[in-house]
Amino acid sequence: xxxxxxxxxxxxxxxxxxxxxxxxxxxxxxxxxxxxxxxxxxxxxxxxxxxxxxxxxxxxxxxxxxxxxxxxxxxxxxxxxxxxxxxxxxxxxxxxxxxxxxxxxxxxxxxxxxxxxxxxxxxxxxxxxxxxxxxxxxxxxxxxxxxxxxxxxxxxxxxxxxxxxxxxxxxxxxxxxxxxxxxxxxxxxxxxxxxxxxxxxxxxxxxxxxxxxxxxxxxxxxxxxxxxxxxxxxxxxxxxxxxxxxxxxxxxxxxxxxxxxxxxxxxxxxxxxxxxxxxxxxxxxxxxxxxxxxxxxxxxxxxxxxxxxxxxxxxxxxxxxxxxxxxxxxxxxxxxxxxxxxxxxxxxxxxxxxxxxxxxxxxxxxxxxxxxxxxxxxxxxxxxxxxxxxxxxxxxxxxxxxxxxxxxxx
Amino acid sequence: xxxxxxxxxxxxxxxxxxxxxxxxxxxxxxxxxxxxxxxxxxxxxxxxxxxxxxxxxxxxxxxxxxxxxxxxxxxxxxxxxx
Numbered sequence: 457x458x459x460x461x462x463x464x465x466x467x468x469x470x471x472x473x474x475x476x477x478x479x480x481x482x483x484x485x486x487x488x489x490x491x492x493x494x495x496x497x498x499x500x501x502x503x504x505x506x507x508x509x510x511x512x513x514x515x516x517x518x519x520x521x522x523x524x525x526x527x528x529x530x531x532x533x534x535x536x537x538x539x540x541x542x543x544x545x546x547x548x549x550x551x552x553x554x555x556x557x558x559x560x561x562x563x564x565x566x567x568x569x570x571x572x573x574x575x576x577x578x579x580x581x582x583x584x585x586x587x588x589x590x591x592x593x594x595x596x597x598x599x600x601x602x603x604x605x606x607x608x609x610x611x612x613x614x615x616x617x618x619x620x621x622x623x624x625x626x627x628x629x630x631x632x633x634x635x636x637x638x639x640x641x642x643x644x645x646x647x648x649x650x651x652x653x654x655x656x657x658x659x660x661x662x663x664x665x666x667x668x669x670x671x672x673x674x675x676x677x678x679x680x681x682x683x684x685x686x687x688x689x690x691x692x693x694x695x696x697x698x699x700x701x702x703x704x705x706x707x708x709x710x711x712x713x714x715x716x717x718x719x720x721x722x723x724x725x726x727x728x729x730x731x732x733x734x735x736x737x738x739x740x741x742x743x744x745x746x747x748x749x750x751x752x753x754x755x756x757x758x759x760x761x762x763x764x765x766x767x768x769x770x771x772x773x774x775x776x777x778x779x780x781x782x783x784x785x786x787x788x789x790x791x792x793x794x795x796x797x798x799x800x801x802x803x804x805x806x807x808x809x810x811x812x813x814x815x816x817x818x819x820x821x822x823x824x825x826x827x828x829x830x831x832x833x834x835x836x837x838x839x840x841x842x843x844x845x846x847x848x849x850x851x852x853x854x855x856x857x858x859x860x861x862x863x864x865x866x
Numbered sequence: 867x868x869x870x871x872x873x874x875x876x877x878x879x880x881x882x883x884x885x886x887x888x889x890x891x892x893x894x895x896x897x898x899x900x901x902x903x904x905x906x907x908x909x910x911x912x913x914x915x916x917x918x919x920x921x922x923x924x925x926x927x928x929x930x931x932x933x934x935x936x937x938x939x940x941x942x943x944x945x946x947x948x
Contacts, residue, residue: 591932592907599939609943713878
C-alpha cells in the first residue's frame with residue numbers, strides 16, 4: 457500500500473520530558489457522575505510514544521481503528537455487512553491480533569454490519585454497545601456472538617471513561633440512554649492524547665451536538681464529521697466550538713443519500729480545517745505523539761491531481777517565492793475586484809489562506825506573506841508566522857468565492 | 867410479482883433503508899413519500915412489488931418475537947457481566 461505524507465503540523469512543544477503515569481485503575485469503564493462540564497485535561501505524555509487512528513475506507517459507512525501508545529486496539533464500527541472481510545484484512549495488515557475494545561456506536565447496518573465478520577475472526581475483550589436495540593438479523597447475530605464468545609458487554613453512560621490505555625483519556629460524550637432514534641443513540645467518544653484530540657461522533661445529529669455543547673469541552677484537533685457529512689449533523693455552532701484542524705468524512709462515492717452535504721464541507725473549509733474524505737483518498741491515517749500529528753492517505757486528493765483552471769479571471773498568481781514565503785497576486789483587468797471569500801492554497805502543504813474583505817485595484821499586486829518574517833502592510837497581507845510553503849516545490853492555487861480555480865503557479 | 871421479507875434498518879431523511887431477510891447484505895431503498903403506511907425503524911415487513919409499486923405488510927408477530935429474543939440476549943449478557 458502506497459502512502460504519501462501530505463501534512464505535518466507542529467503544535468505546541470509544551471510537554472517534552474513529562475513522564476507517563478500508569479493509571480492504577482484496571483476497571484473496564486469508569487463511570488463519572490455528570491453534573492458539570494467534564495474536563496478533558498491533557499495527560500502528560502512522552503513525545504516518543506505514538507498512537508495511530510485509522511479511518512478505514514469502507515464505502516458508505518464508518519470504521520475507525522485506534523492503536524494506542526501502549527499498543528492496545530479499539531475498533532469503532534465495522535461498516536456494512538459486505539465489507540467485514542475488508543475490515544478484518546485491514547486490521548491484520550496493521551498487526552492487530554486482538555481487539556481490547558470494539559464499539560458499536562449505534563445499530564444502523566452501515567456501522568455494525570461488518571462487525572459480524574470481525575467477531576467471527578478476531579479475539580475481542582470488551583464490546584461497547586449504545587444500548588439502543590434493533591430487530592435486524594445483524595443486531596441479533598451480533599449480540600448472540602458476543603454472548604457465545606463470552607465477551608464482556610458494556611452499555612456506557614454519558615461521562616464514562618473507557619480505560620483503553622493509561623496514556624489516553626477516552627470520554628463517552630453521548631450514549632444511547634433515552635434516544636428517540638438510532639442516530640441519537642450514537643456513542644460519541646473524545647480521545648485525548650497530550651495536546652492532540654479526536655472527536656468521533658458516529659451519526660450523532662444536531663440535537664445531540666447541542667446537548668454535548670452544554671456539557672463538555674468539545675474543542676478537538678481532529679473531528680470525524682457526524683453522519684457521513686450529512687447536514688443532519690455538523691451544525692455551525694458545533695463546528696465553531698470544536699474548531700477542528702482536520703475534518704474527516706467517511707462516505708461512499710455516489711451514495712444514494714447525497715452524503716456529504718456541500719454546505720457542511722464548505723463550513724469546514726471556511727474555518728480553515730483540512731478536509732479528508734475516504735471516498736476521495738481511501739484509508740486515512742493520523743499519527744500523533746501527543747504533540748505533533750501527521751495525516752497520510754492511500755491516494756492523492758482529487759484536487760491535487762486536477763490542476764485545471766476552471767474559471768477565467770483577470771486575477772492571477774504572478775510570483776511565488778517559497779523560501780521567503782511571499783506570493784504575489786495581480787489584477788490584470790481594468791476594474792477593481794473584491795477578494796472576500798477567495799482562497800490561496802498551498803497544494804503540497806495542503807494549507808489554505810482565506811482572503812478578508814479586501815479590494816484589489818486594477819493593475820495592482822498584493823503579496824500574501826507567511827513565515828517568521830512575514831511582512832504586513834504596504835501591499836502585504838500577512839497570512840501567518842507559520843511556514844506554509846514547502847521549499848522543495850509547492851504549487852500555489854487561487855480559487856474564487858465560488859470555489860473555482862482561477863489561477864495556478866507551479 | 868416479487869415478494870420478500872425485510873427489516874427497516876433506518877431512515878436517511880426521506881429514504882427508507884430496508885435490509886433483505888435473512889442475510890441483510892442486499893438493501894431496498896424506498897422513498898418515504900411513496901409509502902402508504904407509516905413505519906418505524908425496526909419494523910419487519912413483507913414487501914411485494916407489482917406494477918411498479920410496493921405493497922408493504924407489517925409483520926407484527928415477527929417484530930414482537932424478535933424484540934423478545936433481542937431482550938433475552940441483552941438480559942443474558944448483562945447477567946454474565948455481574
